[in-house]
Amino acid sequence: MELVVKDTVIDFEDNYLNLNNFINKFNLNKYFIVTDSNVYKIYHNEISKWFKDSKVIVIDAGEENKNIDTVLYIINNLLKEGITRGDTIIAVGGGVVSDICGFVASILYRGIKHIMIPTTLLSMVDATIGGKCGVDHAERKNIIGSFYEPKGIYITPKFLETLPKEELESGLGEVVKYAFLDNNFKLLEEDNLINIIKESVLIKKYYVEADFKDTGLRMYLNFGHTFGHAIELKKGILHGQAVLEGIKMIFDLEADLGLDISREKALYEALLKKFDLAVKGYNYKDYIEDIFNDKKNFNGILNIVFIKDFKPYLYKTTKGELYDKIRNK
Ligand SMILES: NC(=O)c1ccc[n+]([C@@H]2O[C@H](COP(=O)([O-])OP(=O)(O)OC[C@H]3O[C@@H](n4cnc5c(N)ncnc54)[C@H](O)[C@@H]3O)[C@@H](O)[C@H]2O)c1
Incomplete structure (x- = not known):
């Protein structure tokens, strides 16, 4: 089933089988995957199968890494890999990954495309929906951020099978x-x-x-x-x-x-x-x-x-x- 929230297309699926079809709908140029260390540990095989030739950037898991240093780490790696204005970031992870990636997408080249693949229930029902993104700073949550919508969100509860x-x-x-x-x-x-x-x-x-x-x-x-x-x-x-x-x-x-x-x-x-x-x-x-x-x-x-x-x-x-x-x- 497909649903549109403002300018974001959201696909709800039982499993991963339609993930590639979903991504293909957006006619993307090159894309770069960002995920966290826990998700990557569990899903590295799937990630390399779904996104064959794409560079994967892995950040340390946890709210304590939702900060401006991680934003710069991602941007530095994306630039090193040759990301251009027409390219896309695909965020695979929970709300920490989606909040950081949405923010990176909103500021890099003054805004590039991004797609979210939420892997926690909280990110499926809340964090990826509605375009709020950002990072924590000076002991304040989400104090640096923007409103920036992803092009698409692929939601499948299949990911929840491994969630604590x-x-x-x-x-x-x-x-x-x-x-x-x-x-x-x-x-x-x-x-x-x-x-x-x-x-x-x-x-x-x-x-x-x-x-x-x-x-x-x-x-x-x-x-x-x-x-x-x-x-x-x-x-x-x-x-x-x-x-x-x-x-x-x-x-x-x-x-x-x-x-x-x-x-x-x-x-x-x-x-x-x-x-x-x-x-x-x-x-x-x-x-x-x-x-x-x-x-x-x-x-x-x-x-x-x-x-x-x-x-x-x-x-x-x-x-x-x-x-x-x-x-x-
Ligand atoms: N932007 C918004 O509108 C919005 C709304 C609500 C919450 N948030 C933000 O979302 C964040 C919380 O999101 P969260 O609860 O998803 O936390 P999270 O991203 O930290 O994920 C929770 C833990 O689960 C692990 N994980 C993720 N997917 C997994 C899977 N499928 N199997 C096993 N482990 C998995 C992660 O590595 C992490 O350790 C907070 O930073 C909060 O501020 C944002």
């Missing part, structure tokens, strides 16, 4: 988030993994096309991320797992503010059960200072994505107001 369980669960954390951003229970009812991925991408498509540059509606995709980011940093847990914890904390906060979110909580519990996910359950009150220190805090006012009647909206509050309202809870 906790990484799969991290991707499912984002899937659970999507269930609250579109007023339906489709994700709960769907059992086929590729359909779950497709449904998630369709939900993200709506927000990306409505607000590509992330100045309004796209902020709703941050549901669960306000406390999630704080937990991710403090507890060192994976991103999607932190989002899952962050959603529960938002529901606890909403309940303390007197909102009836019982139906939303029931859906959350049902999704956890369906995907066999567990949360530790952190107390949101212990993280209020952290969320007001976050970069999304403008002049002391924080926009927190709340859900009510299965619809997201922005709850604007200052730290003082929030403490006042939950004082006796």
